[in-house]
Amino acid sequence: MELHILLLFMIFAAIIAIEVKDLLSSVVAMGTVGFALCVAFLILKAPDLAITQLVVEILCLIILIRATINKDLPLVIEGRWIFNTVSTLVFIAAFLFFGYQALKELPAFGEPLMHVVKKYLEEGTTSTGAVNLVTAVILDFRAYDTLGEATVLFASVIGIMAVLRSPGRKKIEEKEK
Amino acid sequence: MSLYLLCLTLFCIGLYGVLRKRNIVKIIIGLAIIEYSINLFFVLLGYRFHGRAPIDAQDQNILNMVDPLPQALVLTSIVIGLGVTALLISIAIRLYEKYGTFDITKIRRLKG
Amino acid sequence: MIDNSKTGMSLIVKTITRLTVGLILLFGIYIVLHGHLSPGGGFAGGVIIALSFVHLMLAFGKEVVTSKISKNLASNLESIGALMFLSIAAIGFFGGSFFLNILKKGEPFELFSAGTIPLSNLAISLKVGIGLLAIFLALVILEGAKKER
Numbered sequence: 506m507e508l509h510i511l512l513l514f515m516i517f518a519a520i521i522a523i524e525v526k527d528l529l530s531s532v533v534a535m536g537t538v539g540f541a542l543c544v545a546f547l548i549l550k551a552p553d554l555a556i557t558q559l560v561v562e563i564l565c566l567i568i569l570i571r572a573t574i575n576k577d578l579p580l581v582i583e584g585r586w587i588f589n590t591v592s593t594l595v596f597i598a599a600f601l602f603f604g605y606q607a608l609k610e611l612p613a614f615g616e617p618l619m620h621v622v623k624k625y626l627e628e629g630t631t632s633t634g635a636v637n638l639v640t641a642v643i644l645d646f647r648a649y650d651t652l653g654e655a656t657v658l659f660a661s662v663i664g665i666m667a668v669l670r671s672p673g674r675k676k677i678e679e680k681e682k
Numbered sequence: 683m684s685l686y687l688l689c690l691t692l693f694c695i696g697l698y699g700v701l702r703k704r705n706i707v708k709i710i711i712g713l714a715i716i717e718y719s720i721n722l723f724f725v726l727l728g729y730r731f732h733g734r735a736p737i738d739a740q741d742q743n744i745l746n747m748v749d750p751l752p753q754a755l756v757l758t759s760i761v762i763g764l765g766v767t768a769l770l771i772s773i774a775i776r777l778y779e780k781y782g783t784f785d786i787t788k789i790r791r792l793k794g
Numbered sequence: 795m796i797d798n799s800k801t802g803m804s805l806i807v808k809t810i811t812r813l814t815v816g817l818i819l820l821f822g823i824y825i826v827l828h829g830h831l832s833p834g835g836g837f838a839g840g841v842i843i844a845l846s847f848v849h850l851m852l853a854f855g856k857e858v859v860t861s862k863i864s865k866n867l868a869s870n871l872e873s874i875g876a877l878m879f880l881s882i883a884a885i886g887f888f889g890g891s892f893f894l895n896i897l898k899k900g901e902p903f904e905l906f907s908a909g910t911i912p913l914s915n916l917a918i919s920l921k922v923g924i925g926l927l928a929i930f931l932a933l934v935i936l937e938g939a940k941k942e943r
Contacts, residue, residue: 523711532711539718550734560842561763561841568768593701600697608683608690633911635902635911662872671936761841
């Protein structure tokens with residue numbers, strides 16, 4: 506029951522984040538969604554995820570606020586507003602319908618299929634020595650996943666360094682001429 | 683089932699933001715909301731009624747643990763999401779420097 | 795710690811930061827080292843360590859952190875973290891395959907147990923934490939360069 510209330514709260518905050526005019530308020534509403542997600546992870550018995558989501562959300566908020574502060578602009582509404590909105594809503598309704606059909610095939614909430622994990626739960630502590638089974642999975646049984654994650658993060662940092670580099674001396678001298 | 687549907691609704695709100703809004707920051711926020719809903723969906727799939735957190739305790743044998751595999755996958759996904767968001771934000775800052783606006787239709791109009 | 799009254803926020807924020815920033819750093823290190831025993835691990839601990847530096851930068855101005863960790867040093871440390879993780883994975887070749895946990899397992903519920911998992915946690919925390927700090931430093935240095943022009 507508390508999960509339903511929390512999800513409704515998240516949906517409400519997401520609508521505010523998408524629809525409000527002020528950019529800073531929009532970013533703060535997005536932070537609300539993230540912190541509610543952190544509480545939802547705690548209720549779903551995932552403390553590792555709750556800690557990670559909390560700290561990542563704080564860093565994400567700092568970066569987003571730093572990008573949007575003092576950069577507000579009024580958005581003008583032009584023609585074809587009704588056509589665009591209606592076509593988007595029709596597409597989303599079709600998406601929801603097919604998504605509902607697909608969700609019927611999944612196992613019911615609270616009774617997961619645990620074929621693969623049964624082995625991990627039984628042998629996890631004895632074969633790896635780690636008590637925290639999530640750590641045992643990401644750093645021992647499925648460490649290739651973590652290696653791929655490190656690669657993606659490395660590529661992301663290189664991309665940001667390349668995009669945000671300050672212009673070289675040559676370019677500044679050309680501008681001064 | 684109703685929880686899955688609410689999660690899908692959250693996904694659709696983010697999708698609406700990505701498709702319909704013209705401000706770049708709003709599009710990034712929509713992408714972040716999509717990411718949250720997907721993460722939540724994975725963890726919902728692994729939940730078990732009356733389950734315990736997947737951490738062994740001393741002096742007792744716990745049998746009914748929740749599924750640790752979706753949690754491990756989502757743990758990497760959260761950090762990747764932060765990297766992607768930071769990359770998008772830096773590109774948006776560069777676009778704002780060049781064009782002086784976050785509006786994508788105006789950015790398209792001013793070429794070169 | 796440089797106490798320059800011109801840059802940064804007000805006196806109250808600076809005093810509270812001086813009291814709390816060490817505790818935040820210590821908590822991050824605790825989370826990293828106990829990753830195989832309690833909730834947490836390399837990802838969360840690394841981000842907490844990065845947040846302690848970000849906290850210092852927000853309160854005292856960017857010179858305090860950039861004088862200690864420049865952008866190039868941050869990039870180098872991040873690469874060292876990635877190489878550390880790869881070499882820990884390559885240790886497994888002595889036992890037969892990639893990512894094999896061949897070190898001594900030890901007793902469960904002890905700090906020094908679980909073979910290569912604590913070492914991997916350290917490498918991951920260095921990689922994630924310093925990587926995110928490098929992203930933030932790039933964003934901040936860009937803003938400073940724009941104001942100088």
